[in-house]
Amino acid sequence: MALRAQFPALAQEVGGHPLVYLDNAATSQKPQSVLDALAAYYEDDNANVHRGIHELSRRATTAFEGARVKLAKFIGAPDSAELVWTRGTTEAINLVASSWGMDTLGDGDEILLSSLEHHSNIVPWQLVASRTGARLRYIEMDEQGRLILDYLPELLTDRTRLVAVSHISNALGTVNPIREIADQAKQVGALVLVDGAQAVPHRRVDVQELGCDFYAFSGHKMCGPTGSGGLWARRSLLESMPPYQGGGEMIRMVERDTSTWAEIPHKFEAGTPNIAGAIALGAAADFLDEVGFDAIAEHERELLSYALERLDDMGGITVYGPTDLDERSGVISFTMGDAHPHDISTILDSRGIAIRAGHHCAQLVMQHFGISATARASFYLYNSTDDVDRLIEGLASVKEIFGPA
Amino acid sequence: MVEVPLTSLYQELILEHYRHPRNKGGLANHTVEAHVANPVCGDEVKIQILLDGGRIEEIAFDGQGCSISQASASMMTALVKETERSEAIRLADVFTDMMHDGEDASPDKSLGDLRALQGVSKFPVRIRCALLAFDALRNALGEGLQVDSVGEPDPVGGTVHSDRSEGETTH
Numbered sequence: 001m002a003l004r005a006q007f008p009a010l011a012q013e014v015g016g017h018p019l020v021y022l023d024n025a026a027t028s029q030k031p032q033s034v035l036d037a038l039a040a041y042y043e044d045d046n047a048n049v050h051r052g053i054h055e056l057s058r059r060a061t062t063a064f065e066g067a068r069v070k071l072a073k074f075i076g077a078p079d080s081a082e083l084v085w086t087r088g089t090t091e092a093i094n095l096v097a098s099s100w101g102m103d104t105l106g107d108g109d110e111i112l113l114s115s116l117e118h119h120s121n122i123v124p125w126q127l128v129a130s131r132t133g134a135r136l137r138y139i140e141m142d143e144q145g146r147l148i149l150d151y152l153p154e155l156l157t158d159r160t161r162l163v164a165v166s167h168i169s170n171a172l173g174t175v176n177p178i179r180e181i182a183d184q185a186k187q188v189g190a191l192v193l194v195d196g197a198q199a200v201p202h203r204r205v206d207v208q209e210l211g212c213d214f215y216a217f218s219g220h221k222m223c224g225p226t227g228s229g230g231l232w233a234r235r236s237l238l239e240s241m242p243p244y245q246g247g248g249e250m251i252r253m254v255e256r257d258t259s260t261w262a263e264i265p266h267k268f269e270a271g272t273p274n275i276a277g278a279i280a281l282g283a284a285a286d287f288l289d290e291v292g293f294d295a296i297a298e299h300e301r302e303l304l305s306y307a308l309e310r311l312d313d314m315g316g317i318t319v320y321g322p323t324d325l326d327e328r329s330g331v332i333s334f335t336m337g338d339a340h341p342h343d344i345s346t347i348l349d350s351r352g353i354a355i356r357a358g359h360h361c362a363q364l365v366m367q368h369f370g371i372s373a374t375a376r377a378s379f380y381l382y383n384s385t386d387d388v389d390r391l392i393e394g395l396a397s398v399k400e401i402f403g404p405a
Numbered sequence: 406m407v408e409v410p411l412t413s414l415y416q417e418l419i420l421e422h423y424r425h426p427r428n429k430g431g432l433a434n435h436t437v438e439a440h441v442a443n444p445v446c447g448d449e450v451k452i453q454i455l456l457d458g459g460r461i462e463e464i465a466f467d468g469q470g471c472s473i474s475q476a477s478a479s480m481m482t483a484l485v486k487e488t489e490r491s492e493a494i495r496l497a498d499v500f501t502d503m504m505h506d507g508e509d510a511s512p513d514k515s516l517g518d519l520r521a522l523q524g525v526s527k528f529p530v531r532i533r534c535a536l537l538a539f540d541a542l543r544n545a546l547g548e549g550l551q552v553d554s555v556g557e558p559d560p561v562g563g564t565v566h567s568d569r570s571e572g573e574t575t576h
Binding site for chain 2: 341373
């Protein structure tokens with residue numbers, strides 16, 4: 001079956017035009033196999049996990065923990081107990097900030113972020129810094145939105161406790177050299193957290209090769225359901241960290257005044273988890289493995305290259321981000337003269353083309369370029385050069401309305 | 406989605422106000438001001454008013470954002486300049502009603518150029534763009550922020566603004 005045909009949502013018309021979905025950095029569409037996995041859990045195996053002594057609970061638990069093993073392998077984790085299910089990247093980062101951050105950070109400690117970060121890798125650290133007295137510092141970016149690593153030796157001090165950076169920028173598509181950053185961070189004894197929300201859907205991630213200590217990702221951007229995702233962390237770290245939330249599932253023994261905790265990863269999974277979401281995320285990982293990351297990466301690179309060429313031919317368009325395709329993933333953030341990104345998006349929407357307009361939860365990136373917003377087209381494995389052609393036609397219509405830049 | 410022609414949204418008069426805004430800038434002498442922002446899209450409108458008793462003697466706006474939000478601000482300032490405060494608030498109510506009533510209602514003549522924005526009512530996600538300037542106007546005239554109480558940016562919470570819209574959390 002053709003790849004695109006496996007995504008039911010892509011078969012619809014919007015405003016009388018076949019849908020062109022280019023908002024994949026926000027969320028991806030879901031293949032039938034993922035939808036089937038969600039339905040199969042609720043239709044056949046619906047039960048709570050880890051506690052019922054009955055057939056359905058056994059099945060649910062097996063599928064739920066089986067998905068954990070699958071996803072751990074998917075990101076190169078050596079041990080599935082090191083993978084904590086979360087609602088997504090944001091919760092994974094908040095988990096580290098609340099648990100590890102509140103427990104270990106103190107006055108004068110430093111957290112090194114980058115100005116490329118999504119707000120979800122900034123605000124949790126602002127919250128923890130304001131409560132612990134820790135200080136935030138930033139790796140700045142250059143005119144192409146690439147982190148300036150020349151500054152790293154100065155920025156990394158004996159007070160640096162954590163470096164928290166994105167693997168791939170959601171706003172510009174910049175691919176950051178995580179291994180290089182991690183190697184330097186290790187020299188001052190800092191831990192490294194990676195926001196992998198934009199990477200796991202698009203390339204083979206191996207947390208061990210990256211040399212990081214925490215890796216956060218979301219299920220919904222990789223063909224999985226919303227509300228699914230995870231945090232990988234080294235076993236020794238997870239074992240030393242206090243629980244994030246209290247409740248059922250995460251305890252060993254509860255007494256009147258104190259409790260003891262379950263083993264990892266369950267210590268961090270209070271309450272009934274997103275069972276269906278985890279199982280369906282496993283189906284998403286199977287789907288992506290079947291297509292293969294070599295094919296996905298090559299396809300997205302071709303689309304990116306084709307789209308950048310056509311945008312360049314068109315003229316009057318400013319594209320932000322790295323020009324070297326080796327340093328960039330399938331995200332194109334751009335502005336067009338007088339036409340505000342919001343207006344661009346409305347005009348494209350009237351032609352059935354979905355893009356994103358705004359600051360992309362990355363206001364520091366916008367400030368860096370002295371703009372308030374960009375229009376952003378982002379690709380995934382099911383997009384085609386036809387989609388790019390439709391985008392270009394839509395942008396020609398924007399030019400007609402707003403006039404040449 | 407209903408197919409709506411874009412011509413009802415991007416009328417020439419709107420684009421003309423967007424390209425050549427009236428009353429744009431600041432007032433050296435003003436008695437009240439307000440600053441509103443839409444955190445979803447980053448649109449901002451700041452207005453300053455010189456009130457003489459109940460009368461709007463001078464009004465100016467500054468801001469950034471989409472054609473709808475900025476044209477609306479330009480048209481609004483042109484309309485309420487040299488009117489009574491009560492009339493300005495009435496016009497804000499009439500305009501807000503037009504945004505919510507859709508294209509069937511016949512636009513109130515007293516809205517002047519702002520009638521060109523009626524087509525926005527057919528684009529629900531853009532209505533708040535058109536209303537942004539009126540939020541600023543109401544804030545400045547009503548429970549509006551006085552000049553000396555307009556806040557400094559708060560390190561976590563952002564600048565003082567009225568949140569009209571849902572937050573965004575996606576990557």
